[in-house]
Amino acid sequence: MWAGYTPGMSSWPFRVGFGEDAHRLEAGRRLVLGGVDVPHAALGAVAHSDGDAVLHVVADALLSGLALGDIGGYFPDTAEQWRGMDSRVIVERALALVRERGWVPVNVAVVVTLDRPKLGPLRAEIARSVAALLSLPPGDVGVSFKTSEGLAPLHVQTRATVLLARLLARVEAAPGVGGE
Numbered sequence: 001m002w003a004g005y006t007p008g009m010s011s012w013p014f015r016v017g018f019g020e021d022a023h024r025l026e027a028g029r030r031l032v033l034g035g036v037d038v039p040h041a042a043l044g045a046v047a048h049s050d051g052d053a054v055l056h057v058v059a060d061a062l063l064s065g066l067a068l069g070d071i072g073g074y075f076p077d078t079a080e081q082w083r084g085m086d087s088r089v090i091v092e093r094a095l096a097l098v099r100e101r102g103w104v105p106v107n108v109a110v111v112v113t114l115d116r117p118k119l120g121p122l123r124a125e126i127a128r129s130v131a132a133l134l135s136l137p138p139g140d141v142g143v144s145f146k147t148s149e150g151l152a153p154l155h156v157q158t159r160a161t162v163l164l165a166r167l168l169a170r171v172e173a174a175p176g177v178g179g180e
């Protein structure tokens with residue numbers, strides 16, 4: 001049997017996680033994506049938390065990769081204590097759950113569907129911000145933007161996939177075998 005075998009899961013050292021989210025947009029609200037405040041956004045996300053639809057899908061992708069449920073199970077949107085919360089806390093929690101089980105994210109791909117404003121100028125900043133949260137180099141976080149072609153001008157929709165790899169158990173060298 002492999003070290004790190006988890007009952008109920010196959011023993012492959014790779015897993016894929018996927019997440020999807022949507023928020024309604026309204027005037028007079030913040031639009032935060034991947035921990036970055038989008039400047040001059042006419043519309044922002046209606047949400048119980050800060051409404052960061054990028055961080056929500058990243059967290060859900062991390063959890064789904066290991067079949068750990070979804071963020072609603074850890075941060076119910078009915079709980080008063082999570083009102084207006086910084087969604088970075090959600091990702092940190094999901095990442096901790098993954099790491100506790102001996103897994104790490106390898107790379108992340110995020111798609112944001114939003115008609116306005118254009119987000120291209122924020123791509124590098126969003127990638128850096130998400131990467132920092134996951135302790136990944138920015139080049140391991142791909143961020144794509146799409147419009148809804150006018151079909152959903154009052155929504156922001158997000159999707160993310162993440163590849164998870166299982167850390168191999170560290171084996172100490174026996175005395176006198178290739179050691180110092």
Ligand code: C5P
Binds near residue numbers: 114117120121
């Ligand atoms: O949705 P569509 O394919 O027409 O988007 C064209 C391009 O506009 C995208 O490939 C993306 O680079 C950019 N875009 C953006 N910000 C958005 C939506 C799209 O920068 N909010």
Ligand code: MG
Binds near residue numbers: 047056
């Ligand atoms: Mg959300």
